[in-house]
């Protein structure tokens with residue numbers, strides 16, 4: 161049985177799952193004006209400040225796991241024309257809507273299951289969300305939790321998504337088939353925003369160098385002629 165604890169701090173309410181050596185917290189604030197609110201993040205994560213924090217599988221920087229709806233994604237993803245014959249891979253999908261909406265909208269007509277590369281523990285996240293629904297938060301939050309449970313179900317369904325439950329670097333080295341596998345490679349606030357989650361991270365190197373290294377790893381996923389769509393609309397066509 162999974163055990164949880166509950167704390168309140170500076171207007172944040174946290175539901176924690178802390179077995180030894182691993183932690184996963186759901187942090188919630190219904191007041192976006194409080195100190196420590198969304199301003200802590202480089203990017204808006206929706207009207208309710210609600211996200212997961214998990215200890216890193218590599219022992220490094222904790223993972224921040226958000227679940228933006230498609231209308232909270234950058235314009236280039238909202239406007240992306242989907243071609244069901246292409247292979248899509250999303251790195252750092254978290255609980256975001258992009259890949260689940262691809263499956264929902266094109267299920268049956270997608271020629272290739274989308275690939276998700278993310279080390280997030282979707283099983284525990286799903287259990288924690290079910291637990292959170294019984295907690296008596298406002299209806300808007302409970303609706304969000306139900307939607308996120310649906311997204312977890314999609315990502316965990318091997319008939320719908322190929323989940324590579326590792327960080328990008330580990331995914332590439334442990335699954336060589338991923339190299340050159342995809343037509344469209346997407347990173348929306350994933351490892352490019354959190355490059356210190358990669359083992360290639362080195363404090364001595366500047367941010368730009370680390371980001372370039374992560375970007376190079378992402379490019380390895382693209383087929384010749386494939387594209388990488390990442391934060392800041394970096395576009396790259398595989399050679």
Ligand SMILES: C[S@@+](CC[C@H](N)C(=O)[O-])C[C@H]1O[C@@H](n2cnc3c(N)ncnc32)[C@H](O)[C@@H]1O
Pocket residue numbers: 223224225226227228251252253254255256277278279280326327328329348349350351354357358
């Ligand atoms: C801030 S969330 C973004 C989630 C979603 N794409 C969105 O826009 O709401 C960052 C996600 O990137 C994942 N992530 C962080 N570092 C990663 C890495 N090195 N490789 C793969 N995924 C990573 C985290 O687990 C988390 O799910």
